[in-house]
Amino acid sequence: MAFSLNEAQEREFEDILARYPNQMAACIPALHFCQDANENWVSPEVIQFVAERLSLPTAHVLGVVTFYTLFNQEKPGKHQVWVCRTLSCALRGSEEILAHCEKRLGVHAGGTTQNGRITLRTAECLASCGSAPMMQVDKDYYENLTIEQVDQILDRLMQEA
Amino acid sequence: MLKRTEFLSKNYGVEGGWLIEPYVKSGGYQSAKRALGMTREQVVAEAKAAHIRGRGGAGFDCGTKWSFMPPPGDKPHYLVVNADEGEPGTFKDRTIMEMNPHALIEGCIIGAYAIGAHAAYIYVRDELHLSKARLWGAIHEAREKGYLGERPFGQSWAMQVYVHTGAGAYICGEETALLNSLEGRRGEPRIKPPFPAQYGAFGMPTTVNNVETIAIMPTVFKVGGDAFSRESALHDLGDGGARLFGVSGHVKRPGVYEAAVGLTLRELIYDLGGGILDDRPLLGVIPGGSSCPIMLEEEIVNVEGDERFAPYNGKSVLDLPMGVDTYRRTGNMLGTCCAIVLNDSVDPVRAAQNLARFYRHESCGQCTPCREGCGWIERLFDKVVAGEATLEELNQVHQVASNIMGNTICAFGDGAATPMLAFVRKFRPQFEEYVRRGEAERNARRAALGSGDHGRSLASEAR
Numbered sequence: 001m002a003f004s005l006n007e008a009q010e011r012e013f014e015d016i017l018a019r020y021p022n023q024m025a026a027c028i029p030a031l032h033f034c035q036d037a038n039e040n041w042v043s044p045e046v047i048q049f050v051a052e053r054l055s056l057p058t059a060h061v062l063g064v065v066t067f068y069t070l071f072n073q074e075k076p077g078k079h080q081v082w083v084c085r086t087l088s089c090a091l092r093g094s095e096e097i098l099a100h101c102e103k104r105l106g107v108h109a110g111g112t113t114q115n116g117r118i119t120l121r122t123a124e125c126l127a128s129c130g131s132a133p134m135m136q137v138d139k140d141y142y143e144n145l146t147i148e149q150v151d152q153i154l155d156r157l158m159q160e161a
Numbered sequence: 162m163l164k165r166t167e168f169l170s171k172n173y174g175v176e177g178g179w180l181i182e183p184y185v186k187s188g189g190y191q192s193a194k195r196a197l198g199m200t201r202e203q204v205v206a207e208a209k210a211a212h213i214r215g216r217g218g219a220g221f222d223c224g225t226k227w228s229f230m231p232p233p234g235d236k237p238h239y240l241v242v243n244a245d246e247g248e249p250g251t252f253k254d255r256t257i258m259e260m261n262p263h264a265l266i267e268g269c270i271i272g273a274y275a276i277g278a279h280a281a282y283i284y285v286r287d288e289l290h291l292s293k294a295r296l297w298g299a300i301h302e303a304r305e306k307g308y309l310g311e312r313p314f315g316q317s318w319a320m321q322v323y324v325h326t327g328a329g330a331y332i333c334g335e336e337t338a339l340l341n342s343l344e345g346r347r348g349e350p351r352i353k354p355p356f357p358a359q360y361g362a363f364g365m366p367t368t369v370n371n372v373e374t375i376a377i378m379p380t381v382f383k384v385g386g387d388a389f390s391r392e393s394a395l396h397d398l399g400d401g402g403a404r405l406f407g408v409s410g411h412v413k414r415p416g417v418y419e420a421a422v423g424l425t426l427r428e429l430i431y432d433l434g435g436g437i438l439d440d441r442p443l444l445g446v447i448p449g450g451s452s453c454p455i456m457l458e459e460e461i462v463n464v465e466g467d468e469r470f471a472p473y474n475g476k477s478v479l480d481l482p483m484g485v486d487t488y489r490r491t492g493n494m495l496g497t498c499c500a501i502v503l504n505d506s507v508d509p510v511r512a513a514q515n516l517a518r519f520y521r522h523e524s525c526g527q528c529t530p531c532r533e534g535c536g537w538i539e540r541l542f543d544k545v546v547a548g549e550a551t552l553e554e555l556n557q558v559h560q561v562a563s564n565i566m567g568n569t570i571c572a573f574g575d576g577a578a579t580p581m582l583a584f585v586r587k588f589r590p591q592f593e594e595y596v597r598r599g600e601a602e603r604n605a606r607r608a609a610l611g612s613g614d615h616g617r618s619l620a621s622e623a624r
Contacts, residue, residue: 020323024344024346085515086249087512091507125247125331128252129250131415131416
């Protein structure tokens with residue numbers, strides 16, 4: 001099914017293009033915008049759409065998508081959880097946090113829960129070292145985490161409508 | 162010397178402190194107004210007098226960098242702000258964007274004017290959603306007030322600031338990779354020369370500055386370049402002003418603190434950071450992001466032939482003022498001034514393995530020595546931790562790291578290899594202990610094979 005934007009989204013898309021001296025520069029923001037509008041993933045149709053709108057070769061857009069870690073080439077769960085595991089977080093217990101998440105959700109990092117609600121991932125440094133351990137849930141940071149707080153967050157994500 | 166300051170952090174933690182009203186009330190945007198009334202040469206000279214060493218880690222003098230830009234001609238110039246903060250241990254720029262975004266916007270006006278640009282792009286890593294929202298909010302507020310737009314402060318210097326987002330790649334913090342990413346390409350570093358001042362964003366003359374470097378500019382033009390430089394204990398070494406210091410890992414009060422340049426690591430850890438977690442002994446400290454070699458308390462300063470270092474010679478490196486040149490001259494690296502503190506509960510081998518994984522994950526893959534070398538080092542460390550490495554393989558780390566250094570397009574390769582070498586050199590006994598234990602276990606298994614029930618031992622070996 002072809003990907004398209006609604007009228008309000010089209011206006012916002014045009015706003016993004018207006019920020020740059022050429023169309024190619026809008027490639028990454030445009031992909032973010034379309035990914036958000038496409039249940040958090042960049043489908044082949046999204047790649048086609050961005051390539052056509054920015055007058056870029058499809059291969060260029062695909063090259064960009066595969067270079068950056070935050071473009072999902074498969075549809076993730078409804079929520080995405082990233083547990084930072086780089087040194088500062090590791091010193092403050094991120095391994096336990098990750099192990100707890102894996103156990104609670106019954107998936108390994110990279111996997112999605114059976115009900116499709118949560119995709120669990122690991123992240124490299126998210127610039128929150130002073131409030132380690134931390135995790136990112138969709139667009140929000142949760143910092144200075146305890147196992148109890150992680151449980152509350154995961155419960156909410158699993159249960160909410 | 163510990164001297165707390167509040168140039169950037171005054172409104173940190175104040176509800177609504179990121180809005181334009183409190184910012185303007187405390188004298189905000191007066192510096193931009195003043196700068197736009199000066200000639201471009203005067204603005205650059207003022208910045209040079211402040212001796213602002215780049216806050217992103219390389220420590221290059223900001224005013225000097227601005228002076229490399231060609232005079233305005235037919236081509237548009239661009240200011241690009243590097244807000245791709247992602248160096249492990251570093252979390253200071255985020256606090257500026259979240260809690261003092263107008264300082265960055267005002268700094269963009271000053272910096273853009275100084276280099277002859279009418280547009281500034283702030284490249285923020287995608288994960289920092291709050292930072293992006295606060296920056297866009299600040300941009301809209303400044304536009305409404307007329308500080309951005311066709312005629313800021315009634316001057317004929319049209320000015321726009323935009324926020325651009327990355328998509329999850331540490332390498333985009335490297336300035337030429339960042340430019341490629343800004344142009345909508347894969348974030349692979351470019352070969353230099355040409356340098357960005359000649360051929361930068363969209364092929365036009367461009368200056369790339371760190372968030373903090375730009376955000377401190379309103380202060381420079383408020384208190385005066387020379388006066389601001391003299392805040393620093395290292396003014397005579399050309400390292401001026403005040404800056405943000407971060408401390409994370411095993412300290413009691415991790416966080417971001419603002420102080421005059423010249424603070425020592427000991428002051429950062431014990432006075433600002435509240436001391437070491439659980440009051441344990443210090444294992445080591447990585448002073449400014451994970452690409453800096455780890456430093457040990459027992460390392461002693463010894464710089465010959467320079468009077469300025471005489472007061473520090475014979476002292477621990479922890480008591481050396483944190484400056485770009487003080488660190489460079491002692492074989493250390495200042496980086497971003499955001500320290501990771503490790504107490505003696507840490508296994509240095511596992512810490513090195515953690516960072517090796519980070520660098521393997523983030524190598525962009527463009528240059529073979531880095532792409533293959535980072536993976537090789539990680540696999541070697543994995544083998545060491547699993548007790549499967551030989552001494553010969555441990556020594557290979559030196560060889561692989563040396564073959565990365567100096568053989569890549571950008572500084573990532575050196576930034577990955579240097580800390581790995583430091584870990585292996587400074588914690589050699591711990592690494593060897595893993596190797597010895599592994600060898601002993603293998604020998605024991607072999608002995609059991611030779612003497613006991615063959616069938617069963619072989620089966621367990623296979624498992």
